[in-house]
Amino acid sequence: MKRIFLAALMAVMTLPFVGCGGHDNPPPPPVVTQILSDPVYDGDIFKDNLIPPAYTVTQGMRLSPPVQSVFAGIDPTPVTGGEYRAFLDFFLGDPVGGVPLNVFIDSAILDMVVTSNIAGPIPLTIDLVSFQPPTMQTTDFDRSILRPWATTATTIFINQANVAQQVSIDVTPLMAEAQRQGFPDFQARILCGVGIIEIDDPTDPTVNRGQFAPLLQVGYFF
Known part of the structure; x- marks a missing residue:
């Protein structure tokens, strides 16, 4: 139901582009x-x-058992603490459900489910990166320093009200840049402030993957 609502939201976002003058076809x-x-x-x-x-x-189904979630955020505990940065990969080249090259990106929404308990508001930032499959490298942790096309989406705040709920984030500028660069995948790196968030990422297609896995919804014009 929530993803139906997201589709409706995308449709509303496109309404300002409909023509309103004369008898021209919209x-x-x-x-x-x-x-x-x-x-x-x-x-x-x-x-x-x-x-x-x-x-x-830590990366997906190359592990045994497969990863069911990814983490982002900072644990400030001395010695045992550290920082997680999450990476999500969306393949754009599917001839049926992908995004062709040389189209105009109208909108892009990243939709994900946060499953961890959160003590207070945590700032969350999304970067466009290009680690490229098959495997991530440790250098991808700070990849934006090395790649001039890495840009940053608007920072939002995640709080306890977001737990077990879908969080929808406008990543239109990042998707437009990925399209301009001709990237075969839209790859997002998620950074958080102090506090750890867990992002649901079920790997079994028979266990609600379509409802809970991270989703990128893109609207575009030819």
């Missing part, structure tokens, strides 16, 4: 496609508080 509505993240490549990277720091890369 422009066609944008094509809207929904892309679930790829559980094979979703994952997170943990950087501990040691000097020099050590990194732990």
